[in-house]
Amino acid sequence: xxxxxxxxxxxxxxxxxxxxxxxxxxxxxxxxxxxxxxxxxxxxxxxxxxxxxxxxxxxxxxxxxxxxxxxxxxxxxxxxxxxxxxxxxxxxxxxxxxxxxxxxxxxxxxxxxxxxxxxxxxxxxxxxxxxxxxxxxxxxxxxxxxxxxxxxxxxxxxxxxxxxxxxxxxxxxxxxxxxxxxxxxxxxxxxxxxxxxxxxxxxxxxxxxxxxxxxxxxxxxxxxxxxxxxxxxxxxxxxxxxxxxxxxxxxxxxxxxxxxxxxxxxxxxxxxxxxxxxxxxxxxxxxxxxxxxxxxxxxxxxxxxxxxxxxxxxxxxxxxxxxxxxxxxxxxxxxxxxxxxxxxxxxxxxxxxxxxxxxxxxxxxxxxxxxxxxxxxxxxxxxxxxxxxxxxxxxxxxxxxxxxxxxxxxxxxxxxxxxxxxxxxxxxxxxxxxxxxxxxxxxxxxxxxxxxxxxxxxxxxxxxxxxxxxxxxxxxxxxxxxxxxxxxxxxxxxxxxxxxxxxxxxxxxxxxxxxxxx
Amino acid sequence: xxxxxxxxxxxxxxxxxxxxxxxxxxxxxxxxxxxxxxxxxxxxxxxxxxxxxxxxxxxxxxxxxxxxxxxxxxxxxxxxxxxxxxxxxxxxxxxxxxxxxxxxxxxxxxxxxxxxxxxxxxxxxxxxxxxxxxxxxxxxxxxxxxxxxxxxxxxxxxxxxxxxxxxxxxxxxxxxxxxxxxxxxxxxxxxxxxxxxxxxxxxxxxxxxxxxxxxxxxxxxxxxxxxxxxxxxxxxxxxxxxxxxxxxxxxxxxxxxxxxxxxxxxxxxxxxxxxxxxxxxxxxxxxxxxxxxxxxxxxxxxxxxxxxxxxxxxxxxxxxxxxxxxxxxxxxxxxxxxxxxxxxxxxxxxxxxxxxxxxxxxxxxxxxxx
Numbered sequence: 001x002x003x004x005x006x007x008x009x010x011x012x013x014x015x016x017x018x019x020x021x022x023x024x025x026x027x028x029x030x031x032x033x034x035x036x037x038x039x040x041x042x043x044x045x046x047x048x049x050x051x052x053x054x055x056x057x058x059x060x061x062x063x064x065x066x067x068x069x070x071x072x073x074x075x076x077x078x079x080x081x082x083x084x085x086x087x088x089x090x091x092x093x094x095x096x097x098x099x100x101x102x103x104x105x106x107x108x109x110x111x112x113x114x115x116x117x118x119x120x121x122x123x124x125x126x127x128x129x130x131x132x133x134x135x136x137x138x139x140x141x142x143x144x145x146x147x148x149x150x151x152x153x154x155x156x157x158x159x160x161x162x163x164x165x166x167x168x169x170x171x172x173x174x175x176x177x178x179x180x181x182x183x184x185x186x187x188x189x190x191x192x193x194x195x196x197x198x199x200x201x202x203x204x205x206x207x208x209x210x211x212x213x214x215x216x217x218x219x220x221x222x223x224x225x226x227x228x229x230x231x232x233x234x235x236x237x238x239x240x241x242x243x244x245x246x247x248x249x250x251x252x253x254x255x256x257x258x259x260x261x262x263x264x265x266x267x268x269x270x271x272x273x274x275x276x277x278x279x280x281x282x283x284x285x286x287x288x289x290x291x292x293x294x295x296x297x298x299x300x301x302x303x304x305x306x307x308x309x310x311x312x313x314x315x316x317x318x319x320x321x322x323x324x325x326x327x328x329x330x331x332x333x334x335x336x337x338x339x340x341x342x343x344x345x346x347x348x349x350x351x352x353x354x355x356x357x358x359x360x361x362x363x364x365x366x367x368x369x370x371x372x373x374x375x376x377x378x379x380x381x382x383x384x385x386x387x388x389x390x391x392x393x394x395x396x397x398x399x400x401x402x403x404x405x406x407x408x409x410x411x412x413x414x415x416x417x418x419x420x421x422x423x424x425x426x427x428x429x430x431x432x433x434x435x436x437x438x439x440x441x442x443x444x445x446x447x448x449x450x451x452x453x454x455x456x457x458x459x460x461x462x463x464x465x466x467x468x469x470x471x472x473x474x475x476x477x478x479x480x481x482x483x484x485x486x487x488x489x490x491x492x493x494x495x496x497x498x499x500x501x502x503x504x505x506x507x508x509x510x511x512x513x514x515x516x517x518x
Numbered sequence: 519x520x521x522x523x524x525x526x527x528x529x530x531x532x533x534x535x536x537x538x539x540x541x542x543x544x545x546x547x548x549x550x551x552x553x554x555x556x557x558x559x560x561x562x563x564x565x566x567x568x569x570x571x572x573x574x575x576x577x578x579x580x581x582x583x584x585x586x587x588x589x590x591x592x593x594x595x596x597x598x599x600x601x602x603x604x605x606x607x608x609x610x611x612x613x614x615x616x617x618x619x620x621x622x623x624x625x626x627x628x629x630x631x632x633x634x635x636x637x638x639x640x641x642x643x644x645x646x647x648x649x650x651x652x653x654x655x656x657x658x659x660x661x662x663x664x665x666x667x668x669x670x671x672x673x674x675x676x677x678x679x680x681x682x683x684x685x686x687x688x689x690x691x692x693x694x695x696x697x698x699x700x701x702x703x704x705x706x707x708x709x710x711x712x713x714x715x716x717x718x719x720x721x722x723x724x725x726x727x728x729x730x731x732x733x734x735x736x737x738x739x740x741x742x743x744x745x746x747x748x749x750x751x752x753x754x755x756x757x758x759x760x761x762x763x764x765x766x767x768x769x770x771x772x773x774x775x776x777x778x779x780x781x782x783x784x785x786x787x788x789x790x791x792x793x794x795x796x797x798x799x800x801x802x803x804x805x806x807x808x809x810x811x812x813x814x815x816x817x818x819x820x821x822x823x824x825x826x827x828x829x830x831x832x833x834x835x836x837x838x839x840x841x842x843x844x845x846x847x848x849x850x851x852x853x854x855x856x857x858x859x860x861x862x863x864x865x866x867x868x869x870x871x872x873x874x875x876x877x878x879x880x881x882x883x884x885x886x887x888x
Contacts, residue, residue, distance in 0.1 A: 060745065081747030096745050100738035100805040101731070109735050110746035112728040119726040278862070 009036040010072075011169050011200050012057060012088070017066030018224075019052050026052045029066055030226040032219065034169055039191060039201040041211040041232070043240050044221030045468070050204050051093060053221075054171050057202075058090035059083030081110065089167035091158050093174045093204075099147030104129040106146050107161045132160040137186045151178040151277035159187065163194075170194065171202040176210065177303060178277065188214055206301050207506070208240055220244055241499055245469065251446040253295075253475045254493050256453045260477075261292030264461035265313070265344075265430045270322035272308050272485075282308040284485035286322075290430065290461040295453060297493075298465045299472035300482030300505055306465035307349055309482075310432040313463075314346035315339045326430055340369070345428030347419050349435045349465075355419040356407055363389035363403025365418050370425040388425070396421040396451055413444025417451060424455070431455060433464045437471060449475040469498050481505050542850060543797050543814040546843070550818065554825035561828055568707065572775075574820035575713035576768045578813050580787055581794035582720045583764030585812045586757040588795050589724075591737045591804025592650065592657035594758060596664035597765040597791060600642050601784025603672040604769030608635040609681030609779025612695055625690040628698060636766040642668050643762015647755030661758075665788070672781040681779040699774030709771045713813075716764060721809045733757065737804025793840075794819050797847045818843070 016029035027049040034040050042050040055061045057068065059077035068075055070086050077083045080090070097106045104125050113121040113128070129142035138156050140149065146157060155178045162170055176184045191201055191214060205211040212218075218235060220228040220243040228243040267288045274282035283305040290296045298306045311317040313324055315336040324332050331339055348354035356365055366389045367374055374385050389403035396417045400410055407415060416436060423431065433452065437445040452475070456462050466472050472479055473493050481489040483506035491501065554561040580597050587594045611631045614623040626634070642664060649660040686693035701708050724730035732753050735743040744750055768787070773779045798815030800807025822843060826836045 079747070080745050084747065092745070096739070096742040098735045098738035098742050098805070101734055105731055105735070106742075109731060109743065110748050112731065114728070119722075120728055120731065 010034070011036050011070065013069040013072075014053070014057065015067040015069065017053065017056060017063045017068060019049075019056060019061065020064045025224055027056075027063075028224045030221075032226060034200045034202055035217065036168070036200050037195050037198045038216040039195060039203050039214050040217040040219060041203045041205070041215030042219050042221060043208065043211065043244055045244055047223075048221040048244075049224040049226075050221050051173055052224075054090065054173055054202065054204065057083070057169075058088055058171055060090070084111075084165055084167070087168035088171065089162040089165040089169070090171040091162045091173060091175050093177075095151070095154050095158060095178075097146040097154055097157060099145070101146055102142065103133075103140055103144050103146055103149070103157050103160075104142035106157055107132065107142075107164050109161075111165065128164065129160070132163055135163070135190060136160060138183070150279050151274075152180060152183060155179055156183065159190075163190070167199065169200045169202065171204075173204045174206065174302075175203075176205060176207065184210065208237055208502075212237060212240065238499065241502060245498055250449065250471060250474050253449055253453050254473075254477075256477075257293070257457050258477060259457070260294050261459060263289045264292050264327055265290040265463065266323075266325045266328075267309075267313065268323045268325075270309065270312060270324065271320050272305075272312050272317055273320055274308075274485075275317070281485045282317075283312065283319075286482075286485075286487055288463075288480060288487070290463050292429075292459045292461050293456050294477050295456045295462045295464060295475070296478045296480060297472045297476035298463065298480050298482055299469065299501060300467070300488075302467065303484070304482040304505065305485040306467070306482060307434055308485075310346060310434050310463065310465055313339075313430070314344055314432055316346070340426055340428075343427065343429035345423035345426055345431050347416075347423055347431070347433045347436060349438065351416055351419050351438075355422075356415060358408060360407060361403060362393070362398065362400050362405050362407055362410065362418055365407050366392050366403070366421050366425065369422055392421045392425060396424065397447070411444065412440045413447055416440060416444075416448055420448075420451065420455075429461060431460050431462045433462065435466060436464060437466070437468070445471070469501055473498060473501065542854075543799060543811060543818055543847065546797070546847065547814060547818050547821065550821045550825060554821070554829065557829045558825075561825060566824075566828070568705070568710075570821055570824045572707045572709050573824060574816050575707070575709035576771055576775075577787070577790045577794055577820060578713045578816035579709075579716050579764050579768050579771075580791035581798075581812045581816050582716050582809060583761035584788075584791040584795050585798075585800060585807050585809065586720070586724075586733065587657070587761050588792075588800050588802060589733050589737045589804060589807050590754060590757050591740070591802075592754070592757070593661065593792065593802070594643075594646065594761045595658065595661040595788050596642065596646060596668055597761060597768075598784040598787035598789075599665045599668035599672065600639050600762055600765035601769040601772060601787055602781055603642065603668045603675075604635040604639040604766040605773040605779045605783045606672045606675050606681070606769075606781050607638050608632070608695070608770055608773050609684055610675055611635075612684045612686055612692060612779075613681050614690075625686075625692045627691055628686070628693075628695045631692070631695060632698075632770060635770050636763060639766020639769060640759050640763040643765065644755065644759040646762065647758030650758065651751040651754040669781070669785075672783075676779075676781045678781060680781070682777070684773065684777065684779065696774055696777060699770060709775070712767060712771065716767070717809050717813055724809060729753065729756070734805055737806075739805075790819055793844045797844060799851065818847075 010033050012034040014030065014032040016031060017027065018025065018029040019027040030053065032053065044050045056063045059080045059082050068077065075086065098109065101109065107129050108125050113124045115121045126142045133140050133142070136156050136159065138153065140153055140156065146154060149157065155175065159175060175187065179187065195201060203211055203214060212232060215232045218230045218232050218240065219226060220240060222244060267286060270283055270286045271281055272283035274280045286309060288296070298309060300306050308317055312319050315334060319332065323330055326342060326344060331342055331344065334342065352358070357368065363386060367385050371380065374381060374388060386403055393400060393403065398410070398414050398417045398421065400414060407418065410418065436448055436452070440448065452462055452464065464476065476493050479491040479493045479496070479501065480487055481491070481501055481504040483504070488506065489504035551562065560566055583597065584594055608631050611626050611634060614625050616623050646661050646664050649655050650657050684695055686695055699708055703711065724733065732743065732748045735746070735748055736750055736753050740750070769784065772783050776783065794815035795807065795812050796802065796815070797818050798807065798811030800811065819840065823836060823840060826839060
């Protein structure tokens with residue numbers, strides 16, 4: 001290991017590094033250093049720029065501008081292999097294993113150990129994989145097929161993969177999202193062993209307390225900017241949170257009309273299995289009610305169960321337990337289509353993929369779920385379709401040249417209004433919206449929410465899932481906080497602070513739990 | 519040492535699952551042998567087995583090349599045409615190549631004829647790979663185009679005629695092509711030896727070389743493979759080259775088999791190759807499939823067709839039965855996997871609900887005692 005003076009222990013230095021995606025700036029020019037033998041923890045909300053910077057440092061994306069110095073040398077990272085050869089390894093946020101290969105094959109993929117004949121040294125690889133698993137205190141066979149492992153184990157394989165590279169800089173992007181508490185403790189021990197050997201760790205986690213516990217240096221990002229740096233013993237959790245938040249606020253809807261009618265949607269004891277990891281509940285014994293005219297927000301971290309609750313109500317995901325009623329009538333055994341007819345409308349999270357047909361016009365998209373009602377004698381009536389589409393464009397305030405305009409000509413916010421308009425044409429009683437403002441600029445966000453509150457005023461029961469604290473607070477009548485599939489707290493948004501909400505969501509998770517995932 | 523015990527258990531269990539998939543094709547093969555032996559006393563004779571295996575061999579060689587492409591999630595529709603083209607090239611060279619703008623005719627020696635024909639196959643395969651990886655044309659489209667292009671060249675070279683004078687002349691030094699290719703060392707036809715050779719080489723490539731691991735990875739999760747530094751374009755190009763090389767080899771074998779080089783040779787062979795790969799348990803989505811399974815798949819198709827001919831089933835019915843067997847094999851595979859998945863899901867569900875009830879029970883008991 002290089003013996004370190006104060007200057008030379010900087011292994012990576014990013015100077016004015018930034019990234020643009022089209023017109024949006026994911027990362028404004030930031031200056032960032034990583035020091036040997038220390039854990040640098042990155043904090044910031046979704047889209048703050050942490051992952052973008054890490055992808056740049058790991059050679060996965062080139063920066064739009066800026067300079068990267070590795071050990072003081074200006075480099076251009078040509079790809080992940082290039083970065084790895086310079087000693088920079090990354091554990092990805094999304095699991096990136098080949099499900100059809102064994103644990104051993106995954107660990108050494110792209111960096112095979114060779115025999116003198118050029119063939120793979122299976123013996124050596126198996127032994128090395130076994131050693132790594134012992135280091136991580138996990139009984140995973142090197143010959144197990146990666147796709148057969150539960151999610152947490154797959155994450156450990158990813159970690160083993162990065163460890164096997166003998167990197168001098170190890171970037172960990174959400175390494176613990178699928179790990180149990182004992183597994184996290186083992187990982188922390190491994191991290192400490194590595195830093196003692198002079199390895200630099202960059203650590204990203206949504207669990208703020210966990211990241212604070214392991215960090216030496218702290219860096220906070222907000223809206224693509226690096227807004228603060230500190231050493232961990234100088235600061236505490238409230239300081240980190242105060243630096244993280246404070247993004248541009250949307251309009252305040254908390255005091256909009258509260259003429260609530262009867263309970264329309266009622267969920268009792270709902271449990272849903274996590275399809276990616278069948279040993280865990282994605283939704284665990286959740287009760288909730290939404291009244292007519294009410295906008296209820298579900299806030300939670302990634303994996304808290306927001307999407308799963310909405311999709312189970314809409315019939316997309318199967319439930320294992322619990323009762324869902326709409327207007328007093330159980331809908332648990334109905335198909336997606338039957339629920340739609342019964343008045344349950346879902347606006348999905350990924351509108352590009354699940355909500356819109358990109359090749360069709362605005363009008364065709366709007367009337368897509370209503371074609372049967374618009375046809376006469378089995379034939380589509382073009383004029384009828386056009387009339388309905390125009391009416392709906394006015395209803396949901398879509399800014400467009402008309403029903404014939406291509407859907408791709410609309411801005412993100414207007415596309416989202418089309419998705420909402422399409423669902424409204426089925427005359428829903430319950431409107432479920434999953435991250436309705438994802439990828440939409442602030443002004444349009446307020447427009448989407450004012451449409452949502454307008455619809456609520458007309459008597460719809462609305463359930464919104466969001467990962468933005470600001471929106472959960474400003475745009476709801478009632479706020480439900482989820483953590484690991486359970487309801488952690490319920491607030492009146494008029495008398496709760498942002499910090500209280502974030503604390504309840506488990507962003508401050510306790511590190512001393514017994515690790516029981518149930 | 520205690521850590522290795524679950525290792526052994528696990529790997530054995532996975533092998534069983536693998537065997538079940540391959541075993542299905544094997545059971546089908548046994549069924550075919552039993553049924554046709556019962557229907558015709560000529561089916562299970564050594565002579566007939568050798569003839570049938572020779573028929574199987576050509577399809578098996580194509581299917582192994584196809585398997586490499588399929589493992590990557592691609593498909594190669596051009597192999598039948600490339601078979602025809604490389605066969606025609608062999609016939610053309612044996613009859614003598616008239617050097618342009620001169621009166622002289624070149625008669626390359628037999629070894630050169632064979633190598634040039636193989637290279638033609640490999641070259642056309644490489645073009646497929648280039649178009650797929652660099653121009654990003656979907657494999658289906660790229661190789662569909664090549665299906666026409668290669669067939670067109672075969673027709674252009676021969677002007678639609680068939681080369682039948684393949685014996686060569688001793689004084690020209692190009693005799694013996696048919697003797698070499700039609701030889702049968704130890705009583706086993708050259709085509710079968712070639713099938714064994716190709717199978718062994720492909721097995722080494724897939725199981726022993728990094729290239730094999732890259733190929734399985736690129737089909738199983740392209741994103742992960744790319745991020746791991748797998749040279750995706752190199753892998754993606756080379757598999758088509760190898761598939762073309764296999765087609766070139768079959769082209770030579772086919773010419774020897776027919777004792778003629780016809781531009782129509784190898785028509786629709788690509789479909790039999792795909793069928794063998796699929797019956798052998800490979801997934802067209804990529805990442806799953808073995809050489810062993812593919813060869814069994816080729817035997818299922820070959821024995822089925824030859825058996826139907828032997829017992830006098832009409833060509834028309836042969837087509838119907840062959841098609842039905844292909845679809846049934848894959849449907850069975852899907853059904854088997856769904857069954858496995860749903861059973862596993864049910865098990866974990868009941869386990870989880872039970873353990874939660876136990877926890878709840880323990881909590882309430884703890885409460886009552888305190």
